[in-house]
Amino acid sequence: MPEVTTASAAWxxxxxxxxxxxxxxxxxKHQDAQERRDLAIEQTPFAAVxxxxxxxxxxxxxFDVGLGDLFVVRNAGQVIAETILGSLEFAVxxxxxxxxxxxxxxxxxxxxxxxxxxxxxxxxxxxxxxxIVTRITPTIERALAAGETSxxxxxxxxxxxxxxxxxxxxxxxxxxxxxxxxGIVGAQYSLALGEVHLVEAVGExx
Numbered sequence: 420m421p422e423v424t425t426a427s428a429a430w431x432x433x434x435x436x437x438x439x440x441x442x443x444x445x446x447x448k449h450q451d452a453q454e455r456r457d458l459a460i461e462q463t464p465f466a467a468v469x470x471x472x473x474x475x476x477x478x479x480x481x482f483d484v485g486l487g488d489l490f491v492v493r494n495a496g497q498v499i500a501e502t503i504l505g506s507l508e509f510a511v512x513x514x515x516x517x518x519x520x521x522x523x524x525x526x527x528x529x530x531x532x533x534x535x536x537x538x539x540x541x542x543x544x545x546x547x548x549x550x551i552v553t554r555i556t557p558t559i560e561r562a563l564a565a566g567e568t569s570x571x572x573x574x575x576x577x578x579x580x581x582x583x584x585x586x587x588x589x590x591x592x593x594x595x596x597x598x599x600x601x602g603i604v605g606a607q608y609s610l611a612l613g614e615v616h617l618v619e620a621v622g623e624x625x
Contacts, residue, residue, distance in 0.1 A: 422463075423465035423466075423517065424517055425517050425602075425623070426517045426518040426601060426602025426603075426604075426622055426623055426624050427602070427623060427624050428465075428517070429465045429466045429516075429517050429518035429602075430466075430518055430520075430602070430604055430620075430624055432465065432466075432482075432484070433466065433482045433484075433518075433520065433615075434615075435483075436481075436482035436483035436484055437481060437482055437483070437613075437614065437615045439483040440480065440481055440482065440483050440613055441612070441613045441614055445480075445483045446483055447483070447485065448483070448484060448485040448488070449484065449485025449486050449487060449488060450485045450486055454485065454486060454487070455486065458486055458487040462487050462490075462514065463487065463514070463515075464487060464488055464489050464490040464510070464514055464516055465488060465489075465516060465517065465518065466488075466489055466490070466516055466517070466518040466519070466520055467489070467490040467491075467492065467506075467507055467510035467511070467514075467516045467518070467519045467520070468489050468490070468491045468492070468519075468520045468522055469492045469493070469497055469503060469506075469507060469519065469520070469521050469522070469581070470491070470492075470493050470497055470520075470521070470522035470523070470524075471493065471494075471495060471496055471497045471522070471523060471524055471527060471529065472493040472494050472495050473495075473524060473527070473528070475524070475610050476493075476522065476524050476608060478491050478520075478522065479491075481608060481613070481615065482615075490506075490510045490514055490516060492506045492507065492510075494551075495528070495529050495551055496527065496528075496529025496530065496533075496551050496554075496555055496577075497521065497522070497523060497577075497578075497581060498529070498551055498554040498555060498581075499554070499581060499584045499585065499588070504585065504588055504589050504592075507519060507585065507589065507592060508589055508591045508592060511591060511592055511595050511600075511601055512591060516601070517600065517601055517602065518601065518602050518603075518604065519585070519592070519601060519602075519603045519604070520603075520604050520605075520606060521578050521581050521582055521585075521603065521604070521605040521606070522606055522607075522608060522615070523574045523575075523577060523578045523605075523606070523607045523608070523618075524574070524607060524608040524609070524610055525570065525571050525574065525607060525608070525609055525610055526570060526610060527570065527574050529551055529552075529555060530555065530559075530570055530573050530574055530577060531570060532548070532551070532552055533551075533552045533555040533556055533558075533559050533573075534559060534570070534573065536549075536552045536556065537556070537559055537560075537563070555577060557580075558573065558576055558577045558580045559573055561576065561580075562576045571607065574607055575607060575618050578605035578606070578607060578618045578619065579605060579618060579619050581605065582603050582605050582619055582621055585603065586603070586621070596621060596622045599622065599623055601622060602620065602621065602622030602623055602624045603620070603621040603622060604617065604619070604620050604621075604624060605617075605618040605619040605620070606618055
């Protein structure tokens with residue numbers, strides 16, 4: 420793959436790969452033995468992906484890319500933590516990725532759990548599950564105040580809020596975006612259709 424140096428070029432590669440995935444015609448790039456040997460020396464991913472840890476949200480498959488193409492960071496509900504910010508800063512500063520993708524999905528269990536907590540029906544003994552819910556709660560409260568009602572609407576808002584939190588909390592990433600070195604895209608994945616739709620773009624994406 421030729422070197423990818425702009426957010427717009429990186430995003431277009433992901434869009435094209437997702438089209439291949441939807442059509443059932445994946446190219447399965449960068450997975451041969453020689454590629455593995457080359458990657459043992461160094462990695463040069465063209466994008467960082469911060470997504471939900473849902474087992475159906477496998478970024479390399481969804482975007483039809485291979486080993487070494489994406490720097491992937493995941494947790495349940497894609498909630499921001501210091502380790503997440505540090506990982507994304509590493510991708511920007513050290514790996515020089517031009518694009519950060521925030522990837523949510525429909526029917527998200529973390530979002531639904533937070534809604535259940537708002538309704539007083541969440542049943543869990545996991546204190547760290549509750550921690551995830553607590554982190555997502557402000558987004559759900561803002562969504563409800565705005566009259567939003569669907570899980571997909573809540574997910575879109577959570578994706579936008581995640582982008583805002585990244586640029587608010589990471590001076591390194593915010594500076595890279597302001598300088599035109601990095602773009603951030605937020606997108607939601609349809610579990611049934613396999614399709615990724617754009618929610619928000621920050622920086623020079625078009």
